Amino acid sequence: MSVLDVRNLRKSFGTEVVLADLSLEVPEHTATVLIGASGSGKSTLLRCINLLDTIDDGSIYLDGQEISDPAIDVDQVRRKLGMVFQSFNLFPHMSVIDNITLSPRKVHGVSPEQARSEAMDLLTRFGLADKANQFPDRLSGGQQQRVAIIRSIAVKPRLLLLDEVTSALDPVLVNEVLSIVRDLKSDGMTMVLATHEMGFATQVADEVCFLEAGRIVERGPAAQVIQNPQLPATQEFLRRVHEAGRL
Amino acid sequence: MSTHDSPIHDNVGRALSSVDPLVWSPSAREVQRIALRKKLARRRIVVAAISTLIVLGSLAAVLVTSPGWKVVNKTFFDWSYGLTVLHLVIKGILTNIGLTLIASVAIGIIAMCLALARTSKSAAMTPFRFLATAYVDIFRGVPLLLVILLVGFGIPALRIKIIPNSVLVLGTIAVVLTYSAYVAEVIRSGILSVHPSQRAAARSLGLNQSQTLRHVVLPQAIKRVVPPLLNDLVALLKDTGLVSILGVIDAVRAAQIEASRTFNYTPYVIAAILFLFITIPLTRYTDRVLLRSISRQNAEGTA
Numbered sequence: 001m002s003v004l005d006v007r008n009l010r011k012s013f014g015t016e017v018v019l020a021d022l023s024l025e026v027p028e029h030t031a032t033v034l035i036g037a038s039g040s041g042k043s044t045l046l047r048c049i050n051l052l053d054t055i056d057d058g059s060i061y062l063d064g065q066e067i068s069d070p071a072i073d074v075d076q077v078r079r080k081l082g083m084v085f086q087s088f089n090l091f092p093h094m095s096v097i098d099n100i101t102l103s104p105r106k107v108h109g110v111s112p113e114q115a116r117s118e119a120m121d122l123l124t125r126f127g128l129a130d131k132a133n134q135f136p137d138r139l140s141g142g143q144q145q146r147v148a149i150i151r152s153i154a155v156k157p158r159l160l161l162l163d164e165v166t167s168a169l170d171p172v173l174v175n176e177v178l179s180i181v182r183d184l185k186s187d188g189m190t191m192v193l194a195t196h197e198m199g200f201a202t203q204v205a206d207e208v209c210f211l212e213a214g215r216i217v218e219r220g221p222a223a224q225v226i227q228n229p230q231l232p233a234t235q236e237f238l239r240r241v242h243e244a245g246r247l
Numbered sequence: 248m249s250t251h252d253s254p255i256h257d258n259v260g261r262a263l264s265s266v267d268p269l270v271w272s273p274s275a276r277e278v279q280r281i282a283l284r285k286k287l288a289r290r291r292i293v294v295a296a297i298s299t300l301i302v303l304g305s306l307a308a309v310l311v312t313s314p315g316w317k318v319v320n321k322t323f324f325d326w327s328y329g330l331t332v333l334h335l336v337i338k339g340i341l342t343n344i345g346l347t348l349i350a351s352v353a354i355g356i357i358a359m360c361l362a363l364a365r366t367s368k369s370a371a372m373t374p375f376r377f378l379a380t381a382y383v384d385i386f387r388g389v390p391l392l393l394v395i396l397l398v399g400f401g402i403p404a405l406r407i408k409i410i411p412n413s414v415l416v417l418g419t420i421a422v423v424l425t426y427s428a429y430v431a432e433v434i435r436s437g438i439l440s441v442h443p444s445q446r447a448a449a450r451s452l453g454l455n456q457s458q459t460l461r462h463v464v465l466p467q468a469i470k471r472v473v474p475p476l477l478n479d480l481v482a483l484l485k486d487t488g489l490v491s492i493l494g495v496i497d498a499v500r501a502a503q504i505e506a507s508r509t510f511n512y513t514p515y516v517i518a519a520i521l522f523l524f525i526t527i528p529l530t531r532y533t534d535r536v537l538l539r540s541i542s543r544q545n546a547e548g549t550a
Contacts, residue, residue, distance in 0.1 A: 087444060
């Protein structure tokens with residue numbers, strides 16, 4: 001069974017249709033990469049999966065359970081999901097370690113000692129152990145985003161959603177963030193990520209979906225969609241990405 | 248090797264003063280500049296002193312040469328008389344301070360409840376949201392003096408046993424009613440100022456509404472509204488003087504009693520000076536807190 005199954009999803013903001021009849025399945029331990037221009041619906045799709053936005057039609061299943069049911073306990077669903085934002089969204093009034101342990105302690109009922117030691121293990125693994133007691137504003141953008149990723153996986157999610165996690169970063173900081181994502185992928189984490197980093201997408205993606213106007217217009221393995229796109233729209237998009245020096 | 252590559256020459260071949268850039272003594276030009284800066288600084292001090300002297304001097308001149316100055320000086324600035332009433336006014340201002348301290352605790356609690364009710368989105372809170380909005384509208388819209396009069400004379404008329412008929416208690420209630428509405432709005436604006444992405448991040452970590460509020464939104468909101476709340480504290484201290492209208496013997500009332508006994512208004516000036524003794528340090532402290540929070544926000548922005 002797939003971890004995530006999105007069927008015929010529709011979402012509009014007022015008269016603007018953002019997602020139109022979009023379907024997507026994500027099997028366990030795979031990474032699905034969403035590519036497409038800004039406004040094509042990538043972020044909205046991730047926010048709908050996370051129930052941060054309500055959908056207009058269609059259904060979303062997580063581990064076979066329909067989470068688009070209006071009566072569902074959204075907090076229960078979100079405990080199974082991790083989300084990383086483009087703008088990090090670390091809590092500025094908390095130290096790195098408190099940012100990471102907040103949800104394990106308050107939501108998952110992990111003892112403070114255990115939450116702390118698990119968080120330290122993750123920080124050590126990703127080379128941030130010395131930043132544990134720092135506040136986010138003392139960290140570089142790349143470090144902040146790495147902490148945000150650690151925060152989202154500290155609750156051991158079934159599915160990790162990454163929304164353009166390197167778009168707000170200096171080019172030299174991008175790689176330190178992407179290497180964490182690569183590590184998580186090789187750990188077997190199931191994930192859906194929106195990105196403009198095509199080289200990175202090629203490395204981690206089991207499936208690449210090219211979105212245009214709220215639809216997945218081309219999908220397949222990275223080798224096919226990114227290296228050898230079939231549709232003119234995909235070719236045009238990749239050509240523009242290439243011009244911007246991101247390929 | 249050309250001269251251009253030598254470490255003691257710059258890129259156009261001019262000799263540099265030192266091989267090691269860390270060993271440095273000011274160049275002749277820099278020495279000149281330092282001297283010039285000192286000269287300009289001295290000139291600024293002289294200009295500031297002269298302008299201050301002229302402005303304050305002419306203000307003092309207008310005051311002292313005014314036809315009524317002699318009388319005013321005697322009836323408002325009679326320091327030897329002022330000294331004899333000082334202890335009475337100090338006793339009065341202790342009432343203002345005590346009232347302020349007790350009221351600010353009550354205001355904090357009520358205002359927080361009002362702000363939470365107004366910002367809550369849950370269905371069960373609908374009546375409270377409505378009531379809180381009505382409360383804020385009413386008590387922000389009615390002058391404090393009127394609220395004091397209405398409470399001071401209205402509540403005793405109800406003859407409810409548990410509310411004591413002490414004017415001090417009634418005055419405090421009136422001040423708390425009005426200030427809760429103001430402070431609630433300050434706290435609410437703080438809550439609304441926390442960026443929605445912070446809520447999104449908290450919710451996506453599985454925190455529910457109230458956990459998000461308690462651990463993520465409120466700590467940031469309160470930090471931001473501390474400067475305006477300190478401002479309100481200063482205003483509160485001054486406005487406690489209004490309860491004197493009910494007969495509470497605070498600093499204003501104590502001064503009034505003395506002034507009407509002797510027809511000398513120096514006690515009022517004494518009361519004003521006593522208020523300033525508290526409010527000026529408090530406002531300076533508020534300024535410091537405000538500056539600190541601004542520089543912190545700027546640091547957040549550049550991070």
